[in-house]
Amino acid sequence: MKENILIIGGGIAGLEAASQLLKLGYNPIIVERSGRLGGHVADWNRLFPDMTPAEEVVSRLVAGASEANIFLNTEISFINRLKDSYNVMLSNGVSIITKIMLFATGFSLFDASKKEEYGYGVYNQVMTNSDLERWFNTGHDCRITEEGPSAMGFVHCVGSRDEKARNSQCSKVCCITAVKQAIEMKQKFPDAMIYCFYMDLRMFGKKFEDFYISAQRDYGIRFIRGRVSEVSENIEGKLVVKAEDTLSGRPVKVTLDLLVLMSGIVCDHQTCRTAGMLSLPLDSDGFLKSRDNIADITASPKEGIFYAGACTGPKTVPETLAEARSAALEIHNHIISLSEELNSNSEGQ
Amino acid sequence: MRERFLTGYNDFVLPFMIGMIFILSYCAIGLIRILKQLPKDDRRRFFISLVTPKTIVKNIRDIFCDCLLHVKIWKRNKLLGYMHSSIAFGWFMLIVIGHIEVFLYVPHRAKLFYYPIFFRYFVAETETTMKGAFFFFLMDFFLLLVLSGIFLAMFKRIRSRMFGMRRTTNPSFLDLIGLYSLWAIFPLRLLAEGFTADISGGSFLTKSLNHILNSFLSDHTNMLPAWWAYSCALGIFFVVLPFTRYMHIPTEILLIPLRNAGIKIRNARKGFAKAQVYSCPSCGLCIDACPMGVMKTHIKDTTVYLNRQLRRNNERRIEEISDKCLLCGKCTAICPVGVEGDKLRIAQRSMRKYAVNPDYSGIDTALLPVSPGLADPSVAADDKVLYFAGCMTALTPSISKAMESILVKAGVGYEFMDKEGGLCCGRPMMMAGRLDQARQMVEKNTEIIRRSGAKTLLLSCPICYRIFKEEYRLEGIEVVHHTVYIRRLIASGRLKVGKTGLSYVFHDPCELGRGCGIYDEPREVLLAAGNLVEASKNRKESICCGGSLGSITLGFDKRKSMTENALSNLTVASPDVIVTACPLCRSTFTRYADRPVEDIAETIDRNV
Numbered sequence: 009m010k011e012n013i014l015i016i017g018g019g020i021a022g023l024e025a026a027s028q029l030l031k032l033g034y035n036p037i038i039v040e041r042s043g044r045l046g047g048h049v050a051d052w053n054r055l056f057p058d059m060t061p062a063e064e065v066v067s068r069l070v071a072g073a074s075e076a077n078i079f080l081n082t083e084i085s086f087i088n089r090l091k092d093s094y095n096v097m098l099s100n101g102v103s104i105i106t107k108i109m110l111f112a113t114g115f116s117l118f119d120a121s122k123k124e125e126y127g128y129g130v131y132n133q134v135m136t137n138s139d140l141e142r143w144f145n146t147g148h149d150c151r152i153t154e155e156g157p158s159a160m161g162f163v164h165c166v167g168s169r170d171e172k173a174r175n176s177q178c179s180k181v182c183c184i185t186a187v188k189q190a191i192e193m194k195q196k197f198p199d200a201m202i203y204c205f206y207m208d209l210r211m212f213g214k215k216f217e218d219f220y221i222s223a224q225r226d227y228g229i230r231f232i233r234g235r236v237s238e239v240s241e242n243i244e245g246k247l248v249v250k251a252e253d254t255l256s257g258r259p260v261k262v263t264l265d266l267l268v269l270m271s272g273i274v275c276d277h278q279t280c281r282t283a284g285m286l287s288l289p290l291d292s293d294g295f296l297k298s299r300d301n302i303a304d305i306t307a308s309p310k311e312g313i314f315y316a317g318a319c320t321g322p323k324t325v326p327e328t329l330a331e332a333r334s335a336a337l338e339i340h341n342h343i344i345s346l347s348e349e350l351n352s353n354s355e356g357q
Numbered sequence: 358m359r360e361r362f363l364t365g366y367n368d369f370v371l372p373f374m375i376g377m378i379f380i381l382s383y384c385a386i387g388l389i390r391i392l393k394q395l396p397k398d399d400r401r402r403f404f405i406s407l408v409t410p411k412t413i414v415k416n417i418r419d420i421f422c423d424c425l426l427h428v429k430i431w432k433r434n435k436l437l438g439y440m441h442s443s444i445a446f447g448w449f450m451l452i453v454i455g456h457i458e459v460f461l462y463v464p465h466r467a468k469l470f471y472y473p474i475f476f477r478y479f480v481a482e483t484e485t486t487m488k489g490a491f492f493f494f495l496m497d498f499f500l501l502l503v504l505s506g507i508f509l510a511m512f513k514r515i516r517s518r519m520f521g522m523r524r525t526t527n528p529s530f531l532d533l534i535g536l537y538s539l540w541a542i543f544p545l546r547l548l549a550e551g552f553t554a555d556i557s558g559g560s561f562l563t564k565s566l567n568h569i570l571n572s573f574l575s576d577h578t579n580m581l582p583a584w585w586a587y588s589c590a591l592g593i594f595f596v597v598l599p600f601t602r603y604m605h606i607p608t609e610i611l612l613i614p615l616r617n618a619g620i621k622i623r624n625a626r627k628g629f630a631k632a633q634v635y636s637c638p639s640c641g642l643c644i645d646a647c648p649m650g651v652m653k654t655h656i657k658d659t660t661v662y663l664n665r666q667l668r669r670n671n672e673r674r675i676e677e678i679s680d681k682c683l684l685c686g687k688c689t690a691i692c693p694v695g696v697e698g699d700k701l702r703i704a705q706r707s708m709r710k711y712a713v714n715p716d717y718s719g720i721d722t723a724l725l726p727v728s729p730g731l732a733d734p735s736v737a738a739d740d741k742v743l744y745f746a747g748c749m750t751a752l753t754p755s756i757s758k759a760m761e762s763i764l765v766k767a768g769v770g771y772e773f774m775d776k777e778g779g780l781c782c783g784r785p786m787m788m789a790g791r792l793d794q795a796r797q798m799v800e801k802n803t804e805i806i807r808r809s810g811a812k813t814l815l816l817s818c819p820i821c822y823r824i825f826k827e828e829y830r831l832e833g834i835e836v837v838h839h840t841v842y843i844r845r846l847i848a849s850g851r852l853k854v855g856k857t858g859l860s861y862v863f864h865d866p867c868e869l870g871r872g873c874g875i876y877d878e879p880r881e882v883l884l885a886a887g888n889l890v891e892a893s894k895n896r897k898e899s900i901c902c903g904g905s906l907g908s909i910t911l912g913f914d915k916r917k918s919m920t921e922n923a924l925s926n927l928t929v930a931s932p933d934v935i936v937t938a939c940p941l942c943r944s945t946f947t948r949y950a951d952r953p954v955e956d957i958a959e960t961i962d963r964n965v
Contacts, residue, residue: 122947124752124753124754124944124947125751125753171913173948237752238752238754240754240776242777250778
């Protein structure tokens with residue numbers, strides 16, 4: 009009999025895990041709350057560091073998981089614990105009995121309007137990283153004019169590493185995303201002056217450092233080490249950004265046409281609710297807590313429930329995909345041990 | 358009445374006399390020291406107030422209401438009020454009537470200190486007693502009153518909740534000795550007077566006791582030990598009194614005239630501050646009031662413990678306690694004796710030595726020009742308004758945007774003081790105890806304001822508002838908070854506000870409510886825009902949002918639970934929107950609130 013495996017979330021982690029599980033001969037069921045697959049990556053235009061189109065990555069993953077049962081626009085209503093399995097009731101009325109669940113629920117972007125001093129939702133020329141990617145995709149955004157900004161800025165760590173915003177963790181991908189987006193903007197508008205306001209630049213991944221160097225050397229993007237203190241509007245309606253350049257120890261004030269806030273990765277509210285139904289613990293950073301943060305990152309403390317991707321913390325695309333494969337393998341091993349247990353029990357009788 | 362003893366003396370009065378002489382001389386020396394520590398002009402002002410009829414009346418009324426009747430505690434909790442006033446007022450009346458008796462019956466003994474206290478031992482009943490029956494009755498009545506208070510005090514030790522106190526202070530060892538000796542005084546007095554009731558006469562209490570316990574009390578050989586015990590209890594109480602919390606009894610009598618003379622804390626440890634510290638009765642009302650109290654670990658950082666450590670000169674703890682506080686001023690607002698916990702702490706902070714002392718007196722205010730407002734200059738009124746947003750509003754730009762929009766809609770001619778950057782109002786420096794730096798900023802801002810020629814200074818931040826009102830010398834310029842100004846615009850019909858079906862709750866910011874006494878205007882403004890519901894603790898008792906600039910050492914994890922507590926207090930009546938009038942409260946609440954949090958300017962701007 010094909011084992012049912014419920015995958016919560018149809019982002020890249022859920023799709024990759026589903027395609028691996030299909031190959032292993034199981035019956036994965038994907039429950040996705042939005043109307044389309046691919047999650048946050050599907051909203052993105054191109055991915056660092058090779059400028060791979062995001063659409064390509066997503067469509068490959070969707071193709072791989074096409075054999076799976078997929079429920080779009082569906083949420084989990086409630087979960088009942090049975091003797092050795094779970095009865096999951098979906099919002100579309102379908103009920104699923106499964107022994108295995110995989111949380112591939114991902115993350116939420118920090119709501120930038122909560123950092124009101126940066127003026128998101130208050131001033132017209134302030135947008136977020138995801139708004140900018142949408143513009144890359146669609147070309148429509150009233151905040152970006154035809155001729156482009158003559159000066160613009162990126163604010164790193166908006167809602168990350170910020171105790172006041174209730175998120176002390178690093179979102180990991182925004183540094184490199186900002187560098188990528190800055191380069192893309194410079195490619196579109198070569199005359200624009202582009203500033204990045206950062207605390208640290210965490211260029212940990214493959215080719216990230218080269219990317220950063222190229223941004224400075226080849227594109228002339230200005231990196232200013234220091235947090236933005238406040239954003240205001242002058243009489244002409246331009247943004248006035250005040251920050252401190254901590255390298256020179258001086259306050260700086262620049263006038264910009266566009267400001268992009270690098271909203272950080274925060275734990276998804278809905279995920280916490282679903283985790284609550286199963287009494288799964290949350291870690292101190294607000295994300296789901298793994299059985300072990302080093303050796304067992306894809307396993308939850310509960311038997312039969314597994315994690316993949318950004319539901320346990322901020323991750324890059326390759327890390328998420330690797331984790332999804334690893335979770336699929338974990339699930340496979342778990343099912344084998346379950347059936348062995350069953351066999352030895354029946355032999356014993 | 359006739360005297361039983363020719364000498365009018367017995368050895369048992371000695372413990373009382375020793376205690377009495379000790380405490381009187383201690384208080385006299387303390388009084389002289391505190392008065393000497395006052396700055397010269399304060400001392401002058403104090404002496405003048407003592408002979409000004411208006412302050413004399415106020416002093417007498419305050420001493421009577423606060424020290425004897427404990428009116429403030431009555432307002433808080435009836436049972437707690439009864440307990441305090443029965444002991445204080447009852448004891449006071451016992452002393453007064455005791456003296457009257459001596460003056461009436463044995464006037465030649467009036468010069469003896471102890472005679473009114475032990476009156477019943479020294480006299481015997483004669484046929485003239487009928488005249489005394491009235492006083493005997495009063496004496497027994499007030500003794501009963503005190504005894505009922507003592508009984509309640511004992512009960513309060515076990516169940517303070519009955520008295521509206523969730524938590525109470527942990528008494529020190531000497532406090533306990535003082536407490537037990539105080540408790541012992543009145544039952545012992547009853548016993549001693551019970552022995553002599555058949556000789557000196559008595560009333561319903563002492564006489565009845567003598568009748569009921571006749572076999573024991575009629576044996577006059579036991580009489581002296583009872584009077585000795587009574588005298589000893591008094592003596593012990595008086596001797597330990599200066600080292601216990603009961604020192605508040607004499608000190609408060611000094612504190613009230615000092616306060617009424619308009620004296621303020623000028624030195625962290627001397628003069629008026631010392632009078633406040635010793636006036637603290639250690640009642641612990643501030644423990645429940647303190648917003649840090651949501652965390653058990655911070656109970657010992659409340660004002661009552663600050664006063665205790667100040668008396669002990671424990672510098673390490675004084676520093677810790679003064680630094681952690683958010684200066685919301687709630688302990689000051691509810692303190693029955695008027696200890697100013699926030700001001701005491703600022704005074705302690707002002708003693709700190711800093712390695713770097715920035716000097717702002719060199720700032721060129723010509724570089725900080727006032728920006729023109731958005732209003733059409735043709736409608737500008739003669740009396741120009743100068744709007745100062747302040748740093749906190751700069752971090753919450755939607756408030757200043759809404760405020761400007763309101764001014765435009767009402768057709769007010771205004772100028773924006775710090776749109777292109779400005780100076781801090783000085784209040785954060787003031788709170789940190791860096792008074793010189795604060796004063797420099799005050800001077801610089803005064804220059805800018807004077808130069809602008811404005812007649813009204815409008816502020817949307819209560820932190821700024823408070824210092825502009827208290828510390829700036831801006832004669833001829835009206836300093837007004839935006840809640841008050843908006844109410845005025847609505848009342849004069851310049852601003853037409855439409856009513857929505859939403860229900861609002863107003864959070865009283867510490868600096869606006871307790872700091873400046875503005876409670877009604879924001880509520881009237883909100884009533885114009887929708888329904889108003891109240892938080893469970895509001896106005897003077899409002900709970901600090903936890904975001905205050907008062908402390909820089911209290912961590913975010915600690916503040917979080919304070920904010921959540923304040924939010925749950927605000928949302929008891931399930932309002933749709935939480936409205937406040939402080940940019941700092943607003944951004945703090947926004948972080949944790951489950952419903953919209955707005956500044957009053959935003960609410961009104963939307964509904965105009």
